[in-house]
Amino acid sequence: MPISWTRKDLLGLEELSKEELELILTTAESFKEISTREIKKVPALRGRTVVNLFYEPSTRTRISFEVAAKRLSADMITIAVETSSVRKGETLVDTGRNIQALKADIVVLRHNSSGAAQLLARHLDISVVNAGDGWHEHPTQALLDIFTLKEKIGKIQGLNVAIVGDIAHSRVARSNIWGLTKLGAKVIVCAPRMLIPPGIEQTGVSVTHDIDEALYNADAVNVLRMQFERDEGAAFPTHIEYFQNFGITKERIAKLKKKILVMHPGPLNRGIEISSEVADGLNSVILEQVTNGIAVRMAVLFLVSQGHDKKYENTDKKRPGR
Amino acid sequence: MKILIKNGLVVDPANKLNEISDILVEDFKISKIAKNLKVQADQIVDATEKIVMPGLVDMHVHLREPGREDKETISTGTSAALKGGVTSVLAMPNTHPAIDSKEAMGLLKDIIKKTAHTNVFISATITKGRQGQALADIPMFKKQGAVAISDDGSSVDTEDLFLKALKKAKDTDILTICHCEDKGLSRNGVINLGVVSTRLGLRGVSRESEYKRVERDIRLAAKVGARIHIAHVSCLESVDIIARARQKGIKVTAETAPHYFALTEEEVLDYNTNMKVNPPLRTKKDAEAIKEGLRKGIIDVIASDHAPHTDNEKDIEFERAEFGTIGLETLLAVSITELVDKRILDWTELVKKLALNPAQILGIDKGTIRAAKTADLIVVSPDREWLVDKDSIRSKSRNSAFLGRKLKGIVEYTILGGEIVYAASK
Numbered sequence: 001m002p003i004s005w006t007r008k009d010l011l012g013l014e015e016l017s018k019e020e021l022e023l024i025l026t027t028a029e030s031f032k033e034i035s036t037r038e039i040k041k042v043p044a045l046r047g048r049t050v051v052n053l054f055y056e057p058s059t060r061t062r063i064s065f066e067v068a069a070k071r072l073s074a075d076m077i078t079i080a081v082e083t084s085s086v087r088k089g090e091t092l093v094d095t096g097r098n099i100q101a102l103k104a105d106i107v108v109l110r111h112n113s114s115g116a117a118q119l120l121a122r123h124l125d126i127s128v129v130n131a132g133d134g135w136h137e138h139p140t141q142a143l144l145d146i147f148t149l150k151e152k153i154g155k156i157q158g159l160n161v162a163i164v165g166d167i168a169h170s171r172v173a174r175s176n177i178w179g180l181t182k183l184g185a186k187v188i189v190c191a192p193r194m195l196i197p198p199g200i201e202q203t204g205v206s207v208t209h210d211i212d213e214a215l216y217n218a219d220a221v222n223v224l225r226m227q228f229e230r231d232e233g234a235a236f237p238t239h240i241e242y243f244q245n246f247g248i249t250k251e252r253i254a255k256l257k258k259k260i261l262v263m264h265p266g267p268l269n270r271g272i273e274i275s276s277e278v279a280d281g282l283n284s285v286i287l288e289q290v291t292n293g294i295a296v297r298m299a300v301l302f303l304v305s306q307g308h309d310k311k312y313e314n315t316d317k318k319r320p321g322r
Numbered sequence: 323m324k325i326l327i328k329n330g331l332v333v334d335p336a337n338k339l340n341e342i343s344d345i346l347v348e349d350f351k352i353s354k355i356a357k358n359l360k361v362q363a364d365q366i367v368d369a370t371e372k373i374v375m376p377g378l379v380d381m382h383v384h385l386r387e388p389g390r391e392d393k394e395t396i397s398t399g400t401s402a403a404l405k406g407g408v409t410s411v412l413a414m415p416n417t418h419p420a421i422d423s424k425e426a427m428g429l430l431k432d433i434i435k436k437t438a439h440t441n442v443f444i445s446a447t448i449t450k451g452r453q454g455q456a457l458a459d460i461p462m463f464k465k466q467g468a469v470a471i472s473d474d475g476s477s478v479d480t481e482d483l484f485l486k487a488l489k490k491a492k493d494t495d496i497l498t499i500c501h502c503e504d505k506g507l508s509r510n511g512v513i514n515l516g517v518v519s520t521r522l523g524l525r526g527v528s529r530e531s532e533y534k535r536v537e538r539d540i541r542l543a544a545k546v547g548a549r550i551h552i553a554h555v556s557c558l559e560s561v562d563i564i565a566r567a568r569q570k571g572i573k574v575t576a577e578t579a580p581h582y583f584a585l586t587e588e589e590v591l592d593y594n595t596n597m598k599v600n601p602p603l604r605t606k607k608d609a610e611a612i613k614e615g616l617r618k619g620i621i622d623v624i625a626s627d628h629a630p631h632t633d634n635e636k637d638i639e640f641e642r643a644e645f646g647t648i649g650l651e652t653l654l655a656v657s658i659t660e661l662v663d664k665r666i667l668d669w670t671e672l673v674k675k676l677a678l679n680p681a682q683i684l685g686i687d688k689g690t691i692r693a694a695k696t697a698d699l700i701v702v703s704p705d706r707e708w709l710v711d712k713d714s715i716r717s718k719s720r721n722s723a724f725l726g727r728k729l730k731g732i733v734e735y736t737i738l739g740g741e742i743v744y745a746a747s748k
Contacts, residue, residue, distance in 0.1 A: 014521070091638060113639035114523035115593035134641070135523030171523060198526070199517025 005303040009121040009128045012137035013178040021146075021182055027299035028147055028292070034071055035294055044302055045074035049104040052078040053095065054131070055111045060266055060290065061131050061141070065108045068297035077104075096120045096128075106301060109133070114171075127304040135169045141265050142175030144296040146183065148289050149220055152261055157184035162214040163205075164190045164246060165224025165273055168197040172265045176222060177203050190214035192246065211246050212255070220261035223248050226273045239272045250277040261285050323364055324348050325742065330369025330701060333669045334376060335678050336690030340670055345374060345691070345699070350740025352697045365742070367735055369701050375673045377409025377440075377698030377738065379689050380653060381499075381680040382474075382553060382577060382625035384646070385411070385442070388429055389418025394630040394718045399650065400439040402717040404744040406651040407733035408626075409698040410441040410681070410688045415452070416475045422447040422458045427466045440738060441698070443686060445470040445499060448487045454478045460490045469684045472499035474553060477535050479505070485542050492548040497684060499551045500539045502560070503601065507531035512641055514602040518587040524640060527602050533559035540564070544572045551683055552576040554627050556601040558611035565620045575683050576615075577623035580656035581647055581723050583612045589723070595636045595643035596723045599629070613666050622679040626653040630719030647723035651716060656724060658704060658731035701735040708732055 003019045013021065034042055050069040052062055062078060069076040079099075092111070099107055106127040109117050114134030121128040132138040150156055161180055167173045167189045177200075180187050187205040189196065190213075201207055208214050215221060226242060253260060262274070262283045270276045279286060325347040332343040332355065344359035345352060354361075380403065386394040396413075403411055413430070415421035421430055427446060434442045446463035450456045452473045460471055471491060477500065478484040491498045508531035513519050515526025536552055540563065543550040552564060555578045564576045581599060586606050589597040597603060615621040629646025636643050657676060661667040667675065681689025691699050708714070710724045736744035 091634075093637065111639070113641050115640040118593045119637075119639060133523070137523070168520075174521070174523060197520040198515060199520050202517045203521065 005307050007307040008304060009117070009307075010139055010300050010304055011117045011121055011128065011130045013139045013142055013175045013182070014137065016178075016182070018182045021143075021179055024143055024296070024299050024303060025147055025150060027303060028143070028295040031298040031302070032292070032295035034298070035291070040071050041073055042071065043073045045069065045072035045305060048074045048106070048305060049102070050074045050076050050106045050108060050301060051099050051104045052076070052108045052131075053099065053110070054078065055081050055109075055116075056132070058110050058132070060293070061110060064290070064293040065131060065297050065301075068294050068301055071294065072298055072301060074301065092116060092120060093123045096124050100124050100126050105305060127307065129300055129304060132171050134171065135174070136171050137175045138171040139175050140293070140297050140300055141172050142179045143300070144289055144293040145176055145222060145263055145265070146179050147292045147296050148263065148285055149261065151292065152285060153219060156180065159185040159219045160188070160217050161185050162188050162190055162218040162221040163224065164211065164214060164221055164248065166195045166226055167191045167200060167224070168195045169227065170224050172222075172224060177205055181205065188214050188218070190246070212252065215252060215256060215260065218260055219258070220263060221248060222263045222265075223274050225265065225267065226269055243272055247272065248274045248278050250275060250281070253278060253281075253283060259283065263289055266290070323350075323740070324361070325365045325367065325737070325740070326359060326361060326363035327367045327369050327374055327701060328359075330372050330374035331669070332374045332691065333673050334691040335670045335674050337692060339691070347697045347737065347740050350696060352691060352695060355691065367701060371703075372734060373669060373702045373704055374691070375669075375700055375702065376677040376689050376691050377700055377736065378407050378654060378676045379410040379680040379684070379686070380408045380626050380628070380650060381412040381623060381684060382579070383411040383413055383628045383650065384416065384630065385413045386417060386630060387433055393632055395437065396433050396442065397437040397439065398716070398718040399628065399630070400442065402648070402650045402715070403440045404736045404738070405716050405733065407654045407700040407702065407736055408440060408650055409700070409736065409738050410443060410686065411650075412443045412445055412470060412684060414472065414474045415445050415447045420447050420452050421445070422450050422452065424459070424462055424466060427463065427468065431467070439743065441688065443684060444468045445472045445474070447471060448473045448478055448498065449483070452476055454480060454483065457483065457487055457490060460487070460496065461494045464494045464496050468496070469686060470497040470499050470551070472501065472553070474499060474501045476505070477501050477503050477539075481538065481542070484539070485546065488542055488546040488548040488550070492546050497549050497551055498543075499553050500536075501553050502532050502535035502539060504531045504535045507534065511602070512598060513590050514587040514604050516587065516605065518590060522590065522593065529557045529559055529604070532557055532601050533563055536560045536563050540567045540572060540574050543574060544570070547573070549573045549575075554579050554582070554601060555612065555615070555621060556582045557604050557608045561611045561615040561620055565615070565618075568620065575622045575679075576620065577625045577680075578612050578616070578621050579625060579627040580649060580653060580660070583609050583616070584656050584660045585609070585723060593640045595638070595640055596647055596721050596725060598640065598643050598645055599627070599647055599723065600645035613661065616661065616675060617666050622675065622683065624653065624657055624675045625680065626650050628717075630717055631721050632719055636721045646721065648715070648717045648719055648721055652710060652722060652724045652729065654702070654733065655708070655729035655731040659729045662704070663730055697737055697740040699737050700733050703732045703734050705730060706732040
């Protein structure tokens, strides 16, 4: 049964229902065709203003949102931290209020602090779309991953999906876990023990530290980017150690009985978490993910612009500040 | 000046009182406690169906003055205390400057004398500047009137230095209050390490970071024979370790704060920074263990760990927000709601935890109603409910973890030094 979208924000997939997830995916399906036209533009958000507010360096997510907004005919402004008054000590909330005062309609926020999108959303009346907050969630990335899976395999229900890499510090992993499990997929996460966060199995996933076990029965593997600059990286003396034990290689893929789709949120570390042969090989859908990102983000921008609930009003008492 | 408090249930464990009585306060002192007193008085307080107990002694309070008067002052903090039924507080020394010298103590005592609305007792630091590098002049603190030493906010990490501190404290006969946190283990964690920190993508604080330090501090205290008091116990393992130490006869006492038995890590799920406290809110199991520890008397004291912060320091990104909740105004009501109402403690045990025990641990002449003693007492309506909302808060900061909650128990009157200094609105 079709439902209508009521949320003003998209902060994460954890709080969404299965029906809401499906609504985003079907909306994205209808938007995908637009990008194949000669004139890649519809007037759905004409006259609306979307602001990209990015506190972390990002190329693909930022550009993907820009393209998505423009294909919906919205006006798009990008604020990168280095060029704004944020450097002068302005708080996130004050920056958000200023954007609201400019009569923008949607803020797309990328921030290095988990919960930043929640903070902004409860202070603003305009829509907030989370483009990644700390280690918490990156909902549009997971949505485009799921969209790609569904497009390639035809369904999500019953699929086996492996997520490999730094689960502890990955917002992509968390959003994928919520989205996939709500839609009926079975998720197995795979990482060295130190990169598995406590209690992760309570989110409905199984856990392994053996890459071959993770891949054995998987319809798809989502390979996370390894970030060795983290302090936990000190425990990996060389990138080779990680690659040998957890890297997705041609040999590992060749051993499998069924075809596996290989996904990666980018940017790739070739030869660290994935070999070039696999990244560029027949199993890889990495570039299709990028294409699908546009449709998914168009859907999200379109839906939140229709959503008007003030879900935070009722819980004001529980919250700090105001 | 005579105040007659009629017909209240007088609960005073120091004198084994737990009966309906009248109390006559005369010339700032308690002159009579008896049934049906027939005397003339200037003021009569009808305490029918109310409880009369000693003024509360809150041994863990951050008043922020000197240095952070934007968060709280001794005046505003002690005014909030009166509303909460607290007539004596122990001021923690992590101010700016820290209370680590004779000059700083002098400054603090001067402000207290001029502006405090309650009795304010002083904890000085263990080390200079709370830096954990060099010991402060502990005997001087005692001479200047400090009743405890603590580097609260930090533990003295170097074992050898802490051992020396305990020896000095033993020589001086002063209480050492231990903030048990191994920062090498808690790292930059902001909430309890577990499934909630995993879901929220926040750095977790392990339980080990607390209880390993409780273990160490008790071991060192036992070696020296010094008196130590473990501040803000939050987890099950700490309760067990303290219980075992007590069985061995080691001189250790312990406190918890209302948020550790009333709240759990689940409260953080919407990134509510008022729930960001140190040590962090733990699990339901821990909260149950704390309650059991209180019931069995393993945890001696409930203290607020009143930690005021401005909106600017709280209404920001979770990781950047300061740790702490205010608590002076909710200390009693949360304890009534969660402990007395749920039959974990009776009134006598509650008064021990909130008044008598902390007074005895600090060695101060408070925590009891006694004839001829300076009268610090409160009259409480145990069943009256109230909503904790921002407008009702007297503290200068409003960062309460209990905002939006309905609590049972209102302080109707606070009598300090024989005078009614606070009366609730009807």
